[in-house]
Amino acid sequence: MSAVCICPGVHAQNTPLFSGGVGFFTDTNGGNTKYSPSISPVLAAPIGEHLLIESRATAVEVFSPKGDGQGYGHFHFVGPAFAQADYVINSHITAVGGYFLTPFGTYNERLTPFWISPLADAPLIYGIGTMGSGSGLGGMLRGSAISTPRFSMNYAAYLSSGSTNFRFGSSRSTGGQLNAYFPNAQLEIGASYGRLLETTQTNSIGTHVWWTPVSIPLKIRSEYAHGPHSQGYWVESDYRLSQFKGENSLIGRLEPIFRIQQTFRNSPSSSDGLPSVDTQRVDFGMDYHLPHEVRINTSYARSFASTGDVNIWETALIYRFLFPAWRGK
Amino acid sequence: MKKYWIHISFSALLLCVLPLASQTTGNSAPQAAGVKNQASKASAQTPDGNQVFLQNCARCHTVPETFSPRISGTVIRHMRVRAGLSAQDEKALLRFLNP
Numbered sequence: 001m002s003a004v005c006i007c008p009g010v011h012a013q014n015t016p017l018f019s020g021g022v023g024f025f026t027d028t029n030g031g032n033t034k035y036s037p038s039i040s041p042v043l044a045a046p047i048g049e050h051l052l053i054e055s056r057a058t059a060v061e062v063f064s065p066k067g068d069g070q071g072y073g074h075f076h077f078v079g080p081a082f083a084q085a086d087y088v089i090n091s092h093i094t095a096v097g098g099y100f101l102t103p104f105g106t107y108n109e110r111l112t113p114f115w116i117s118p119l120a121d122a123p124l125i126y127g128i129g130t131m132g133s134g135s136g137l138g139g140m141l142r143g144s145a146i147s148t149p150r151f152s153m154n155y156a157a158y159l160s161s162g163s164t165n166f167r168f169g170s171s172r173s174t175g176g177q178l179n180a181y182f183p184n185a186q187l188e189i190g191a192s193y194g195r196l197l198e199t200t201q202t203n204s205i206g207t208h209v210w211w212t213p214v215s216i217p218l219k220i221r222s223e224y225a226h227g228p229h230s231q232g233y234w235v236e237s238d239y240r241l242s243q244f245k246g247e248n249s250l251i252g253r254l255e256p257i258f259r260i261q262q263t264f265r266n267s268p269s270s271s272d273g274l275p276s277v278d279t280q281r282v283d284f285g286m287d288y289h290l291p292h293e294v295r296i297n298t299s300y301a302r303s304f305a306s307t308g309d310v311n312i313w314e315t316a317l318i319y320r321f322l323f324p325a326w327r328g329k
Numbered sequence: 330m331k332k333y334w335i336h337i338s339f340s341a342l343l344l345c346v347l348p349l350a351s352q353t354t355g356n357s358a359p360q361a362a363g364v365k366n367q368a369s370k371a372s373a374q375t376p377d378g379n380q381v382f383l384q385n386c387a388r389c390h391t392v393p394e395t396f397s398p399r400i401s402g403t404v405i406r407h408m409r410v411r412a413g414l415s416a417q418d419e420k421a422l423l424r425f426l427n428p
Contacts, residue, residue: 091416147415154413
């Protein structure tokens with residue numbers, strides 16, 4: 001594909017790309033260990049100067065112990081997370097059509113790729129506002145509403161139809177998100193809203209705060225969400241030890257992570273994905289960034305609930321890839 | 330027992346925040362390993378590109394060690410949609426990756 005001029009004097013190469021990750025995960029929860037090899041490829045292909053086709057899918061094989069102590073059984077899942085077309089209408093509006101990630105909170109759109117998230121498990125409140133499958137089938141408008149050196153604001157608003165298709169599952173729903181970002185403080189504050197439009201119509205609201213201090217490689221993320229049957233929050237911090245002889249030193253490749261979260265059950269529900277009783281959980285993680293885009297993730301978590309406290313040990317070996325879809329000249 | 334764990338949790342959170350007390354004035358935030366050299370070359374032309382990169386890309390994910398310049402436009406268009414970049418940010422990022 002030839003070079004396309006996006007702005008005066010600058011030429012970008014718009015060759016389609018393949019990206020994603022390959023990982024091998026282990027998860028020991030309450031004494032039972034699961035093994036999950038996974039691959040999650042991403043395709044992004046620009047067409048012309050305004051259109052981008054992009055998709056991400058995940059294939060995972062899960063090996064878990066059989067209940068009767070007779071060795072391991074396994075099952076697999078292959079499905080898309082999103083398959084969408086993005087059309088840049090102008091500097092403030094991009095129209096998105098297809099199967100897209102539900103814009104609620106921060107985890108679903110930003111941290112679900114396993115080569116990005118520092119911890120393997122999603123937060124306990126992930127099910128609030130993400131409308132079941134975490135994806136919607138329909139249309140969305142999004143973009144930058146305001147952008148100045150001191151302040152920027154972006155938005156997303158979507159309408160999704162219901163789909164019972166096994167691979168492209170979605171709920172009839174609508175919602176949106178508004179994020180304010182203060183570059184000088186590197187502080188982001190956002191709010192999300194989602195309304196389920198199925199037989200039962202319910203609202204979910206959420207808010208998030210992300211802070212990345214300017215002069216140290218510390219990231220603090222937090223989110224609160226309130227659904228029709230439950231609510232909860234999580235706070236996560238990770239600190240890359242790159243101040244110790246640089247990010248490529250033996251110690252500088254280490255990244256300790258800590259997350260605390262609580263959920264509160266207001267009424268019984270089998271569909272929101274949150275624990276059935278009030279739960280507190282703490283995660284201690286230690287990631288190690290090896291050369292050549294390889295990462296080792298390890299974590300220990302303790303979950304407290306009236307149904308019983310459990311230990312959760314997780315490890316992962318992850319490789320991230322990114323290359324053009326075809327060879328160039 | 331639960332209180333004991335909550336104490337440990339907050340101690341860990343405190344340990345994570347402690348480095349704030351020893352902030353240095355230099356910007357030591359993670360940078361794109363593969364684009365570091367490009368960053369230094371480009372800094373004279375695009376003072377904002379590096380900042381846009383750190384604020385909008387590296388805030389969520391670690392930076393790829395390297396990637397082909399042939400896909401830089403595709404990466405940026407993906408980021409424009411995903412991160413809600415403004416048109417100015419997109420241009421600054423494009424100059425940063427294509428010095």
